[in-house]
Amino acid sequence: MTPKLVAGIEPPYYTAVFTSVRPDAPEGYAETSVRMQEIVREVPGFLGYESARTPGGIGITVAYFRDLEALDKWRLDTEHQAAKRYGREHWYDSYSVHIGKVERSYGFERE
Amino acid sequence: MTPKLVAGIEPPYYTAVFTSVRPDAPEGYAETSVRMQEIVREVPGFLGYESARTPGGIGITVAYFRDLEALDKWRLDTEHQAAKRYGREHWYDSYSVHIGKVERSYGFERE
Secondary structure, rough: OOOOOOOOOOOHHHHHHHHEOOOOOOOOOOHHHHHHHHHHHOOEEEEEEEEEEOOOEEEEEEEEEEOOHHHHHHOOOHHHHHHHHHHHHHOOEEEEEEEEEEEEEEEEOOO | OOOOOOOOOOOOEEEEEEEEEOOOOOOOOHHHHHHHHHHHHHHEEEEEEEEEOOOEEEEEEEEEHHHHHHHHHHHHHHHHHHHHHHHHHOOEEEEEEEEHHHEEEEEEEOO
């Protein structure tokens, strides 16, 4: 299956860029990740996400939201906050979050 | 070697998020990638970048710039533009670019 990008979102919108360093498959991570995907999809204004991880390297996830209200709803979700706290204690060596307002975007798709 | 994240940049700054679908190691890609890294490091206002690629999945690169002037200098660089054109013709099935202004960022690093 060819992976698909999130495409065709009209600006303005918001990106939450999450970059992290952690072991490749820490205990309990996969289950929590699936659960977080369930929760974020229920947030009104959530527009999609993309995720990549280089084995032995870093991981980057980009989540797209229509506005800051949607992004904050996700950021402050109780179960999400508990997962982040658990992640800091058990999984992550380091992470960064960059919240940006997108005014310009473009893309390419092979015919 | 533990991978390191770009950290400690004070907002406001800009992120260029580049997400792409392509074969894992197309011909000529690695050399061009090295050359692009050389060029972008010379752009005044370039603050660093991070890159991740899931084998068989998508790739995400995030580049950080102090302002739009720096980002546009990189975006419009002649050699960079030629590389993108070559990439569209030879490497990429699809890609997206999202240019965002970051007003809020935070991070975590294990003690």
